[in-house]
Amino acid sequence: AKLSGLRSKWLNSGKVVVESEGYKVKANINDGEFSGTIKVSSLASFTLRVYHDEKQLHSERFSFPGNADFIVVSDIDDTILVTEVTSRLKMAYNSMFKDVDKRQTVNGTPELYREIGSGATGIGNPHFVYLSSSPAFLSRSLKAFLVRNNFPPGTLILKKSLTSGDHDGHKTGWLKKVLDRYAGKPLLLFGDSGERDPFIYRSFVENKENPSLVKGIIIHEVTSRNEKIESLKEFRDFLLKKFKIPFIYWSKISELKQSMRDDGLLK
Missing domain, CATH: 3.40.50 (Rossmann fold)
Structure with a gap:
């Protein structure tokens, strides 16, 4: 899954760690933005967590149900x-x-x-x-x-x-x-x-x-x-x-x- 995000302006450099059910990826922050690609267990439903300095900044669950008519x-x-x-x-x-x-x-x-x-x-x-x-x-x-x-x-x-x-x-x-x-x-x-x-x-x-x-x-x-x-x-x-x-x-x-x-x- 491709990911992107935007942190507040004060966090304009450094790295974040993005985790999804056991998979992790590091992403560089450039002028408040970061992007990258992470493996997920299922595209139908997965959770992303974003960390900076080992502190969780954000967590969100994504769902793309396959049973919609x-x-x-x-x-x-x-x-x-x-x-x-x-x-x-x-x-x-x-x-x-x-x-x-x-x-x-x-x-x-x-x-x-x-x-x-x-x-x-x-x-x-x-x-x-x-x-x-x-x-x-x-x-x-x-x-x-x-x-x-x-x-x-x-x-x-x-x-x-x-x-x-x-x-x-x-x-x-x-x-x-x-x-x-x-x-x-x-x-x-x-x-x-x-x-x-x-x-x-x-x-x-x-x-x-x-x-x-x-x-x-x-x-x-x-x-x-x-x-x-x-x-x-x-x-x-x-x-x-x-x-x-x-x-x-x-x-x-x-x-x-x-x-x-x-x-x-x-x-």
Whole structure:
């Protein structure tokens, strides 16, 4: 398993020891960051512990269950968490300085995700993958947000750092990895219109060997700009005509749920 982490700025050099159920690896800290590769007993479930000077700094269990009937891949910022990515200043303030207990959910999304998690799609038991381009140092606050608002448990995937690769490459790369890990499983994709999610998901479908496994693409519309709305309409018509894949863009949760019912994605 590849690993990466970010320590506070004062720990800008030295080494950490990462342990996983008997396996150990040392990693150099460079300007607060470290990365490496460690063997794990099973990719389905494993625990990582990080030590510095023989003191445990962090412990976390990771789970990639193989018995899921389908996979929900969801962006975070402005998909389920109000971030205002269309304003760089507001995005920076919300992400860096606002307490996690004051962060707002996108209205209705915790309840919707819990419905999906309880089998309301009719597809079966899902595994949630929260895929974001937020940097790894926001991991704890994002996990706290998910837990505090009772989102279904799942796998959180972030970028190593602010400068480690581009947004499209990060998301596309991980979509392919999820596809490989859960080969043959249906996918439901959630994102927002603030950045690149519609383009990334469309490209993913076009380059997929079996696009019919994508059961739907759901985009939270956050800009209200006419040209963006027209682009979303074009995406919807294209995906429906060529691949028979529902493409839903929404601003009110009640309208989203009705659209999902109309497209057979919600009971």
